Amino acid sequence: xxxxxxxxxxxxxxxxxxxxxxxxxxxxxxxxxxxxxxxxxxxxxxxxxxxxxxxxxxxxxxxxxxxxxxxxxxxxxxxxxxxxxxxxxxxxxxxxxxxxxxxxxxxxxxxxxxxxxxxxxxxxxxxxxxxxxxxxxxxxxxxxxxxxxxxxxxxxxxxxxxxxxxxxxxxxxxxxx
Amino acid sequence: xxxxxxxxxxxxxxxxxxxxxxxxxxxxxxxxxxxxxxxxxxxxxxxxxxxxxxxxxxxxxxxxxxxxxxxxxxxxxxxxxxxxxxxxxxxxxxxxxxxxxxxxxxxxxxxxxxxxxxxxxxxxxxxxxxxxxxxxxxxxxxxxxxxxxxxxxxxxxxxxxxxxxxxxxxxxxxxxxxxxxxxxxxxxxxxxxxxxxxxxxxxxxxxxxxxxxxxxxxxxxxxxxxxxxxxxxxxxxxxxxxxxxxxxxxxxxxxxxxxxxxxxxxxxxxxxxxxxxxxxxxxxxxxxxxxxxxxxxxxxxxxxxxxxxxxxxxxxxxxxxxxxxxxxxxxxxxxxxxxxxx
Numbered sequence: 001x002x003x004x005x006x007x008x009x010x011x012x013x014x015x016x017x018x019x020x021x022x023x024x025x026x027x028x029x030x031x032x033x034x035x036x037x038x039x040x041x042x043x044x045x046x047x048x049x050x051x052x053x054x055x056x057x058x059x060x061x062x063x064x065x066x067x068x069x070x071x072x073x074x075x076x077x078x079x080x081x082x083x084x085x086x087x088x089x090x091x092x093x094x095x096x097x098x099x100x101x102x103x104x105x106x107x108x109x110x111x112x113x114x115x116x117x118x119x120x121x122x123x124x125x126x127x128x129x130x131x132x133x134x135x136x137x138x139x140x141x142x143x144x145x146x147x148x149x150x151x152x153x154x155x156x157x158x159x160x161x162x163x164x165x166x167x168x169x170x171x172x173x174x175x176x177x
Numbered sequence: 178x179x180x181x182x183x184x185x186x187x188x189x190x191x192x193x194x195x196x197x198x199x200x201x202x203x204x205x206x207x208x209x210x211x212x213x214x215x216x217x218x219x220x221x222x223x224x225x226x227x228x229x230x231x232x233x234x235x236x237x238x239x240x241x242x243x244x245x246x247x248x249x250x251x252x253x254x255x256x257x258x259x260x261x262x263x264x265x266x267x268x269x270x271x272x273x274x275x276x277x278x279x280x281x282x283x284x285x286x287x288x289x290x291x292x293x294x295x296x297x298x299x300x301x302x303x304x305x306x307x308x309x310x311x312x313x314x315x316x317x318x319x320x321x322x323x324x325x326x327x328x329x330x331x332x333x334x335x336x337x338x339x340x341x342x343x344x345x346x347x348x349x350x351x352x353x354x355x356x357x358x359x360x361x362x363x364x365x366x367x368x369x370x371x372x373x374x375x376x377x378x379x380x381x382x383x384x385x386x387x388x389x390x391x392x393x394x395x396x397x398x399x400x401x402x403x404x405x406x407x408x409x410x411x412x413x414x415x416x417x418x419x420x421x422x423x424x425x426x427x428x429x430x431x432x433x434x435x436x437x438x439x440x441x442x443x444x445x446x447x448x449x450x451x452x453x454x455x456x457x458x459x460x461x462x463x464x465x466x467x468x469x470x471x472x473x474x475x476x477x478x479x480x481x482x483x484x485x486x487x488x489x490x491x492x493x494x495x496x497x498x499x500x501x502x503x504x505x506x507x508x509x510x511x512x513x514x515x516x517x518x519x
Contacts, residue, residue, distance in 0.1 A: 026251075028251070028254065028313075028316065029253075029254070032254070032313070035306075035309070051293065051294060051295050052295050052298065055295050055298040055299055055301075055302050056298065058302040058305070058306065059298065059301050059302050059305050062302075062305070062306055063301075063302060063304075063305025063306050063308075063338075064305060064335070064338075067305070067308055067309075067312070067331055067335060068335075070309075070312055070316075070331070071312075071328065071331055071332070074312070074316050074324060074327065074328065075328070133294060134294070134295060134355055
């Protein structure tokens, strides 16, 4: 089936580029691989008919957050030589702790595997096609999930006010000095 | 999904690609002629009658120049930088509705590659990743002027994206849809969005000048301060791709302005026609609007001097964003009032 073939290829590419984020020794290239990973994740969302989420993922992560990452990395001018060299002991310790973390994650997620395909297929095609549309998402956000939605928007507002306040205080200090 | 549909879309994509590149190539000629006209000169007139073969001569020159890669540059990123710039400039045209459906060989064809139901957000997505080409290219050159250009480009684009997004929300509110086809169809005949949202258009226009790095917002390549900005180290067709992507982006953003505010392919008196003739006239009307906007953007370049960087940030954050937010709130209130919410 084409759908499954595409999702397997996409999944492989996602994991490959995600691995390259960690394996690449060059910070700027790591960021680029991370951006590519976000694009592949958006591809998965498009396959699940959630175009809105896919595009928002690209705008927010690839378009805004990663640009800021890249911005900071460019100013720091990190490169291969300036990356801290770790001793073998700490590398082994990192591998062991990472492996244990992976084990815990697998154990926790094995119970909550996504519902298999037949369940999704039981819905009518029109239902599936309309599932991820903006209209439905907006109606859900403003009815069923109104409280978490509003709380998170207040959180963002607080973060914005906080950052403005921090920037302002710094300016006053320099003026006093 | 039949084979005919795939062939149809493939042909449409190839035609759009050629049109985008062709118009971008002739925009360079047109820009030089226009600059000459504004400054009371003759402009290019050696290649062919009236110099109309000048873009081809420029292209051949670009290809024949030495392709130089600086010693300490990041080779791989240095190569893909111009590629990303060109790619992001080209992919927006996939969702632009170029005209109403046409009937050809007994099939009804849409003059749009895909009617994406979140088209407006797709534009934001492309705009927001558009900065990578310049950033990567500028950083990989390993030159301080290029890096300055890249940093200026990214901070400028991030700043103007916000005001651009907020100004577009008013159009989405009025049309009740994120699909570009719906937005165009809502503006039937002469019922264009510009009559309702002039402030929103002004903000969008200024922001799209900034996003395409056109004067007076061309600080990333400001030649009097940064030599050539982000493309200082580039030569040959890599430089050509950077310069070319600016013209493609200009063409696409003119198309977007025509769609969002000036009715897209709608024109007054369009109800008198039907069928393929209507489609043809619509496409002609759409391209007339696009060329008008390309002309205005060039006209601005040869009229207004470049901003200083603090003026640029001041305009973006302290002028355009508040204007856009107030405009959005008023639009929302009026729409709520019209729907009887009070």
